[in-house]
Amino acid sequence: MSESKKSEYWRWKEYNWKNPEIPDWHGSLVTAGVDVGSTSSQAVIMVDGQLYAFASMRTGADSPCSALDAMNWAMDGTGLAIQDINFTVGTGYGRVNVPFANKTVTEITCHARGANCIYGPTVRTLLDMGGQDCKAIHCDEKGKVTSFLMNDKCAAGTGRGMEVIANLLAVPIEKIGEMSFNIEEEPEPVSSTCVVFAKTEAIGLLRAEWSKEKVLAAYCAAMAIRVVRLLERNGMEADFAITGGIAKNSGVVRRIEKLLGMEALKSKFDPQIAGALGGALVARDLVEKKKK
Template sequence: MLTLGIDIGSTTSKCILLENGERIIGTELLVAGIGTIGAEKIMETVLKKAQLSRDDIDYVMATGYGRRNFDPAHGELSELSCHAKGVLFTNPQVRTIIDIGGQDAKVLRINDKGVLENFMMNDKCAAGTGRFLDVMANILQMPINELEKRAELSEIPAKISSTCTVFAESEVISQLATGETVENVIAGICNSVASRVAGLAKRVGIKEEVFMSGGVAQNGGVRKALEKELKVPIKWSETSQMMGALGAAISAYEQEKKRGVLNE
């Protein structure tokens, strides 16, 4: 059985092709936002690489911001459920998931079956999200993937006290103008994101092991700052950004299997 999970996020679309609910046979990622054009494109790309057509796919499950507008999907599911399934599939010992995406941050506490016990979400402000880091990288005129390297060179992280992205932008510009080093400012930015997300995590209640999913998981500066704030080690992987799509593909398999039983 072939199923496909597609996570249409606020800034990036991710896609995973799964065989029999276990083996990943194709992945694709595209910075495209919530419009379905990007999602359609990565779906076609992953199928082409696997030498398959849409007719070969038994079930397509969509998740993420754009899930309700993706016509090729047979079903849609919340990103909370999909991230829980994806992370538990790859890391069965995880009980707390910190997912920092483009426009929101979520903290999930799950049991050994992947069932949500508690969660908190920050989706009212860009502070503490990938968008915040994008804005700051733009101010500093450097690629987003440079932030981690430069943060490691910091001696004394700057204090970014503003909780609003707009005010934090002004604060960063002011600090640079008064002679603060770029490295200290970047470390301060990472600490600011970590502080916001740690506040959510503490309200949810941390249970180890802790895993970080979403695109910001790739930023070591934020990960290390979060570990310091929460006083626990945080696991992640090179595929952290794909966890929602993986969970959607697994859910698609479960749904198709259930449908097959009902039709027998």
């Protein structure tokens, strides 16, 4: 297998979407949020406070280009141009590199606001599992942050850490969750909290004739333990929700739920768009505030 082919295992599906129930945006308040993360970028467009279109794609080497690419893909087929958007908020790891943003807002603020929209006003504890960091967030019924805590500067327990393992094992990242439960009994978690060492440990386990499923279970368990410790340090309060790409990994999510003794809220929305969605909502608030 060629290296270029193998490197695709860590990629989540890139896609865009347009709301068929909003036929026309002309004469409406159009706001946008662009979340440039360390590994993926999302752009969300809202029309009069309703989700109108979004795009989710891989972040490239150039953050300004990634922001523009995501926005252009979200606008594809809508007839919109950037100048038609009343206000845009940039957020995420690369928020200062969104050249067309009217304002930048932290991803903590935007994820809380986005989760409030996606999961409803009962959310009080939020886990944002991003590409390079992990955040435990408390918010009120309006999605306003009341406290938060971040992990240390290490990719373990984050999306990038899972991508490394997916690539190592040559397993499509969207299949990791279900595969991690295809085991006879739950193994001990990998011992290291460092991605480099966890990768080395995983190689050793494979050489010891562990199945890929068992290695994935051990790594998912280690990730779950790590983020639960973060959540407990910040304090747990129901209802609980997860945003970010790891929220789509059942192998991590179900193990988090078991450790907490609490189920995470479910939604039809893609949890990866929470930051950009929150940005678009903040943008709408700022426009409405200026009108008063």
